[in-house]
Amino acid sequence: MxxxxxxxxxxxxxxxxxxxxxxxxxxxxxxxxxxxxxxxxxxxxxxxxxxxxxxxxxxxxxxxxxxxxxxxxxxxxxxxxxxxxxxxxxxxxxxxxxxxxxxxxxxxxxxxxxxxxxxxxxxxxxxxxxxxxFAAIGMSEPQAGSDLAAVQTKADKIPTGWRLSGRKIWSTGAHRSDYMIVLARTSPADGRNRQVGLSQFLVPLQAQGVEISGIKDIAGNVHFNETLFDGVELEADALLGLEGNGWAQCMGELVLERSGPERFLSNFVLLDRALISLRGQLDKHGAAILGELITTLNALRLMSRSIARQLENGLSPDTEAALVKLIGNSFEQDVVTRVRQLLSTIPRDQWPDELAPMLDQSIFRLPPGTLRGGTSEILRGMIARQLGMR
Amino acid sequence: MEKLIEDTAARIFMEQTEDANKLWAALEESGFTRAWVPESLDGFGLPLEDGFELIRMSAKALTAVPFAETLLANYFLATVDQHLPGAKFTLCTTTDSLDNIPFADSADYLLRLERGTIEVWRFNLVDQVNELSGNSAGQIILEGESPVIAAAAPDWLSSNVYEQMGALVRSAQLCGAMEHILSITLQYTSARQQFGRSLAKFQAIQLILTRIAAQTASSCAALQYAVMTPQLSQAPDWIAIACAKAKASAAAGLVVTDAIQAHGAIGYTQEYMLSNYIHRIWRWREDFGGETYWQIKIGQHYTQPDSGSLIEDIFGQTNTKC
Known part of the structure; x- marks a missing residue:
């Protein structure tokens, strides 16, 4: 060939x-x-x-x-x-x-x-x-996760503006936020094309009819929520952008959400602490483990910086951005695994101070990395599409 | 790289690959083998990063002449004002061993760095090595009592720098090979029909291709930075090179595994073109230090009692050296 x-x-x-x-x-x-x-x-x-x-x-x-x-x-x-x-x-x-x-x-x-x-x-x-x-994100719903176009929250026109009804989930920080941008249906889907008829709304979370209830994560902490909109009346200008343009606007918002360095630096502190704590204590095998992490971090950092520069120049390096999140999320999980491996030969009561709590924190907090902002599977689908496979 | 140079290179690599003599003549004539030699010494005087781009292109084209080795050897020779017109060079890719030298049957000279001296030797092939390079490697013995050229290397050109520049050359080749494997595998999985549709439409196959893409992209990013760090006639930033080689060597092995998997048994045959890239990758990833060699150096650098801080290096002066 x-x-x-x-x-x-x-x-x-x-x-x-x-x-x-x-x-x-x-x-x-x-x-x-x-x-x-x-x-x-x-x-x-x-x-x-x-x-x-x-x-x-x-x-x-x-x-x-x-x-x-x-x-x-x-x-x-x-x-x-x-x-x-x-x-x-x-x-x-x-x-x-x-x-x-x-x-x-x-x-x-x-x-x-x-x-x-x-x-x-x-x-x-x-x-x-x-x-x-402060603000929270209003995309996912109980019945619309990766399949975002399946959102059922709807906004109906009323004489004074809009009435919003529905339920958003995994809304991180909603309990301490002032606003949420909510993706809602304003008109029916066009047959199988469900991306039409969606609109974005800027919703003040103090509005009457908004009910925010915390969801405990696996560590028992509340940072994300379920947010109920029970016929919330919004003023006309709560419609953000154009009616029916919500899908495209939302995709633009997701680019901002996905392309930053938080997709690979969430537990940089753990890696940094490990390097300092384990100074002088590592054999060659341990050094190689840390060296491998550093090479990946280096690559991610360069990719991320290059993407920021391309965005600045008006380009849209979508594949590259999706790759950074995909590789970055997996890197974050590797950091936890590798630090655990490095510590496995040291009795727990002799672990360096500060490292153990940082490791525990990472173990508890990192699992959603490959889920939030688009699962790794959704990202792979995007990359495959951009490679011409779909 | 200037468009004209890129187009010329693309033409040479794509069109002349079949005939090694013609290809070599074209590379000589274009000045590409002397890309890193200053114009004052009758060279092309290209920036280092452009030379690495030529190397990356040559790897995609499966160039079967010692272009990359000669480019680097000519660079080293120019530091001592020497020039052997038209010569093909090979290098010591594993410390000072002469047991497994690439292009042992076709290169004219070996250039090595021996205790601060740049030495150019004629050599004889003792034994072909049946190994992984795809290009003929072999065990050699040096010819004669003394080298053809022996000149004290400049202070910056230590044996570490010899190894680092070699590693960076191989990184560029590995990246070129991985990129081309991605192209081949995309084409193959799009064309190949099973269960009534192309393989590319299966999510399981898409997963494989996105893994190849991820490994290739991160290797290319590390390379693109590393090639900007060395300045002509200066010791390079070894951490950037170590990161690039460790990443590319590790990635290339994974890419090979995934590419064969996506192809099925055809990918494991000598006849199919993938094999040529695989052979080269299996050699290049070990030359001038495999991933573990460099990972250990990096890991040790950051965990010595007096080592620098990661944040300073990774987020500090990054990108200031180009």
Whole structure:
């Protein structure tokens, strides 16, 4: 069989980090080290989902490290996506308590910027950038997980706006959030094409008829919820973007949700701690185990940075982004497995201080990594489609 | 890389591959074998990353001449102002052993670094090695009492640098081979019908292809960074190279396994073109250190009592050296 293509399948153009990025990185790192020293926070695994601290979010807002890429007139700072990446990398690597604002800063704010009314932009974005207004995601439902187009939540037009009825699930942080972007059906599907007739709504979670109940995770912690919308009356401008354009908008939101460094840095703190704790104690086999993890981390980090740069240049490296989440989630699980292996020859009571609790935390917190934001199976389907197999 | 250079290279590698003599003549004439030699020494003077892209392309085209070895040997020779026009070179790919030298039957010279001296030797083939390279490797003995060229290497060109640059060359070849295997496997699974539809439509096959894609993509990313780190006539950033070689060597083995699985028994035959890539991968992944060799170096680097911090290296000055 003749294969004529000499083209590279994957391209990861890289760019030198700028002076501005380097000095920003140093500034963020110094701030985080000070915070740790002065008891501002204790580093935690999976911090972007599991470590919520509104006071800390407000501190970041005050320093201009939230809403970094948004326009100044909405409280943003007009920094580049790569500068934002520098900040998110450092926050994740330090295990800082960023969960409160994470979703608002990552996707909800940008969706409001893209599709919200001028009034919504002016009233909400400055508070999100200040780290005082938080958001949750309203996509999954009890009967619509990976098959997102099966959502049954519906919004009916009423004289004053919309009436929203339905149930969203796995809504992380909804219990401490101000807003949720809800994907709901506004008109029937067109035969088998269920992607039509969906719309996005910006829902204030204090509204009457919203009921949020926590769901305990396997460790007994509540970070995600079931959110009930019992005929919630919304004003007309709660419709975000265009009626019927919800699917496309939602896909755009998912790109923001999936492409960041939190998909492989959730337990960087565990790897970093292990390297420090096990210093001088590893044989060659142990060194090889850590070395392998580091090579994968290195590759992921380069891919992620390259993707941010391509996005900045108006490209959409979708395959690459899906690959980063897929490889990154599996890497995060490898970190746990490998650190367990390294510790297996040391009696538990002799494990280095701080490492054991960090490992336990990772074991409890990491399982949803391959589920949230799109399961690995959904991602593989996307990649296969982009490879031309579907 | 400039479009003109890329097009020329693509044409040479794609069109001339059948005839090794013609291919070599074309590579010489184009100046590609002297891509890393400065113009002042009658070379092409291309940036290092461009040379690595040529190597990646040559691997996709299954180039059966010692192009990559010669490119690197000419680079080393130029550091001591030496030039052997038209010569084909081979290198020591495993410490200083002469037992398993690639292109032992077709290269003119061996270039090695011996206690700080760049030595170029003529050699004789003692025994063909029936091994994994696909290209003829063999056991050699050096010819004569002394090397054809012996010159003190510059300070930066240590035996570690010889090994690292070799490892980076092999990483580029491994990436090229993996990319091409991905292409072949996509084409094959799309064309091959079973149960009334193409294999590519089965989720189980898609899983295999996404695994190949993941391994290939992460290897390419590590490579693309590593090739930007060495500066001409300077010791390279060894961690970046170690990461690239460890990743590519480990990935390539997994890619081979998956590619054969997706093909079925045809993938295990000598006749089918996949075998040529597999042979090369099985050799290249070991040359200049396999994955475990480099993983240990990386792991030890970060767990020595006085070692640097991972966060500094991975998120610190990354990408500042190009």
């Amino acid at each position: 003749a294969v004529t293509s000499s083209m590279n399948h994957f391209n990861f153009p890289l760019a030198p980090s700028t002076e501005a990025e380097n000095s920003l990185r140093a500034e963020v790192r110094e701030f985080l080290q000070d915070e740790i020293k002065t008891g501002g926070f204790t580093p935690g695994a999976d911090c972007w989902m599991s470590e919520s601290c509104p006071e800390f979010s407000a501190k970041l807002g005050a320093r201009g490290w939230l809403g970094m890429v948004w326009p100044k007139k909405y409280g943003g700072h007009e920094r580049s996506p790569l500068e934002r990446l520098v900040v998110t990398e450092e926050l994740l690597a330090a295990g800082a308590p960023v969960a409160a604002h994470w979703i608002a800063d990552r996707q909800t704010g940008t969706q409001i910027l893209r599709f919200g009314s001028e009034q919504q932009r002016q009233s909400i974005l400055p508070r999100m950038a200040a780290g005082t207004c």
